[in-house]
Amino acid sequence: MNVKQLSVFVENKSGRAYAIADTLSKNDINISALSIADTSEYGIMRLIVNDPEKAKGLLQESGVMVKITDVIAIPMGNNPGALTNILKILTENDISVKYMYAFVNKRNDGAVLITKTNDNDTAVLTLKKLGIDPISQEELF
Amino acid sequence: MWNEKIEKMPRENLRALQSERLVAQVKRMYENVPTFKARMDEKGLKPADIHGVDDLSKLPFSYKSDLRDNYPYGLFAVPMSEIVRVHASSGTTGKQIVVGYTENDLEMWAECIARMFTAIGADNNAFIQISFGYGLFTGGLGAHYGAQKIGATVIPTSTGNTQRQIQTMIDFGTTVLCSTPSYALYLAEEIEAMGVKDKLKLKMGIFGAEPWTDDMRRTIEEKVNIKAYDIYGLSEIMGPGVACECEAQDGMHVWEDMFIPEIIDPETLEVLPEGETGELVFTTLTKEGFPLIRYRTRDISSLYFEPCKCGRTHLRMRKPSGRSDDMLIIRGVNVFPSQIEEVLIKVSEGDITPNYQIIVDRVNNNDTLDINVEMSESMFEDEIESVEKTEKKITSMLRSTLGIGAKVHLVNPKSIERSEGKAKRVIDKRILH
Ligand SMILES: [Zn+2]
Numbered sequence: 154m155n156v157k158q159l160s161v162f163v164e165n166k167s168g169r170a171y172a173i174a175d176t177l178s179k180n181d182i183n184i185s186a187l188s189i190a191d192t193s194e195y196g197i198m199r200l201i202v203n204d205p206e207k208a209k210g211l212l213q214e215s216g217v218m219v220k221i222t223d224v225i226a227i228p229m230g231n232n233p234g235a236l237t238n239i240l241k242i243l244t245e246n247d248i249s250v251k252y253m254y255a256f257v258n259k260r261n262d263g264a265v266l267i268t269k270t271n272d273n274d275t276a277v278l279t280l281k282k283l284g285i286d287p288i289s290q291e292e293l294f
Numbered sequence: 295m296w297n298e299k300i301e302k303m304p305r306e307n308l309r310a311l312q313s314e315r316l317v318a319q320v321k322r323m324y325e326n327v328p329t330f331k332a333r334m335d336e337k338g339l340k341p342a343d344i345h346g347v348d349d350l351s352k353l354p355f356s357y358k359s360d361l362r363d364n365y366p367y368g369l370f371a372v373p374m375s376e377i378v379r380v381h382a383s384s385g386t387t388g389k390q391i392v393v394g395y396t397e398n399d400l401e402m403w404a405e406c407i408a409r410m411f412t413a414i415g416a417d418n419n420a421f422i423q424i425s426f427g428y429g430l431f432t433g434g435l436g437a438h439y440g441a442q443k444i445g446a447t448v449i450p451t452s453t454g455n456t457q458r459q460i461q462t463m464i465d466f467g468t469t470v471l472c473s474t475p476s477y478a479l480y481l482a483e484e485i486e487a488m489g490v491k492d493k494l495k496l497k498m499g500i501f502g503a504e505p506w507t508d509d510m511r512r513t514i515e516e517k518v519n520i521k522a523y524d525i526y527g528l529s530e531i532m533g534p535g536v537a538c539e540c541e542a543q544d545g546m547h548v549w550e551d552m553f554i555p556e557i558i559d560p561e562t563l564e565v566l567p568e569g570e571t572g573e574l575v576f577t578t579l580t581k582e583g584f585p586l587i588r589y590r591t592r593d594i595s596s597l598y599f600e601p602c603k604c605g606r607t608h609l610r611m612r613k614p615s616g617r618s619d620d621m622l623i624i625r626g627v628n629v630f631p632s633q634i635e636e637v638l639i640k641v642s643e644g645d646i647t648p649n650y651q652i653i654v655d656r657v658n659n660n661d662t663l664d665i666n667v668e669m670s671e672s673m674f675e676d677e678i679e680s681v682e683k684t685e686k687k688i689t690s691m692l693r694s695t696l697g698i699g700a701k702v703h704l705v706n707p708k709s710i711e712r713s714e715g716k717a718k719r720v721i722d723k724r725i726l727h
Binding site: 158160162164190191192194195197199216217218220222251252269 | 669671674675676677678681682703704705706707708709
């Protein structure tokens with residue numbers, strides 16, 4: 154049960170991130186979560202949006218390199234220890250986290266942890282076994 | 295073989311023949327071509343100083359600009375009454391150039407082409423369709439007379455009207471196709487789309503007159519199931535057929551009884567030894583109308599003297615890999631954009647060749663080389679680590695190919711500026727300083 158993330162290549166030039174956000178907002182794409190990994194030369198912007206396929210098309214058209222990546226959205230209580238609990242489960246099951254970021258989601262009334270692991274399928278199964286049901290693409294919006 | 299005595303002539307005999315012809319030509323040109331005489335006089339050279347091929351490197355170079363400066367007939371070595379044909383090429387830089395041929399020049403040209411057709415296995419039973427342009431361009435008529443010389447059935451379709459070209463191939467039973475490689479590729483795609491591959495008798499093709507890659511060769515060969523052979527030539531030296539491949543497909547034989555090729559370092563102008571890459575220079579040996587000594591082609595290639603599987607003794611040249619006028623000298627090393635392109639083709643693995651831009655600058659008296667590469671799908675992932683891996687891979691392949699370090703920057707697709715649809719490949723900021 155994976156969620157589709159937009160992974161966008163952003164050159165470190167002024168106005169690049171703005172141009173991307175502008176393209177999406179003008180076309181009614183809502184950004185729910187965002188994180189950026191960067192070097193001195195470029196960054197990779199990771200976005201959770203309501204319509205990833207449409208957003209991909211729009212950005213490609215505007216000359217931006219973009220890919221859709223499968224990630225897991227894990228519901229998390231909005232309280233101390235919630236993140237620790239999830240990371241503990243993943244660590245104990247030898248699943249390594251490639252990257253993660255979190256946001257607060259109205260519908261789930263709590264936080265959502267977005268993560269990509271070395272083995273998303275095993276991660277989902279493991280979490281489910283312990284009663285944590287990852288959120289589907291539809292449930293997010 | 296078309297002319298076994300010449301084509302298998304022992305190398306020392308070939309050299310003796312070249313020496314004899316070179317001495318005679320230098321004398322003839324000194325007497326009849328004022329530009330050549332002036333260059334010899336500048337160097338304090340007299341025809342008597344040239345005793346053979348060993349003295350070749352003493353002789354002055356000639357250039358494309360000589361043809362423009364002496365436009366149209368100023369470099370011809372015979373009266374116009376002896377010139378029976380002219381050809382012209384426009385080139386990419388403005389004014390056209392004109393070349394002239396005597397009866398014997400056309401005869402020798404047909405001889406080159408006849409050797410070529412025979413070398414790839416065509417004979418008087420062949421149906422040779424010539425889809426090179428007929429006219430001032432040397433391709434069409436050049437191939438035509440050679441095909442006729444071997445007694446083949448010549449089908450002079452010239453260029454254009456693709457549907458009719460293909461119908462002709464089917465109806466007339468074409469076995470050999472001559473064209474530019476890009477047109478051959480286009481024809482191959484059309485043949486595939488029309489689903490008429492099985493109706494063709496085509497066995498081979500001779501493609502030249504523009505640069506093409508081994509990838510293109512394989513694509514053409516696979517699409518229409520033929521052998522695709524490479525041919526080299528330039529109007530200034532004669533036209534197509536100065537060199538061509540044999541069935542071994544391992545370099546192009548240069549007909550050394552008619553031409554002497556050399557490879558020089560375009561910077562130092564020194565002649566380079568066998569196998570080294572540099573600029574190709576040609577001296578004609580039998581041309582009467584428009585002979586040339588040490589003509590700088592600007593094509594980058596290398597020469598090999600070892601005997602060929604086919605038994606011919608004439609040396610082979612590698613397919614030109616670029617133009618010396620595009621060459622950059624960075625930290626004292628010669629760098630060709632084509633070398634960079636080759637690395638990027640390898641890295642992109644089947645994806646389209648990425649667009650790139652080379653930026654050369656000088657910082658604190660040190661040359662810097664930066665290469666912007668437009669990312670293709672296969673180069674981008676959602677993790678910094680994998681993008682860095684791609685950058686490092688390109689960087690290390692460039693280092694081993696170029697011999698110097700380059701800084702690689704991956705950039706967004708279509709972000710490199712283009713003028714008239716073509717990306718500007720090289721920005722040399724050092725010129726501005
Ligand atoms: Zn051979």
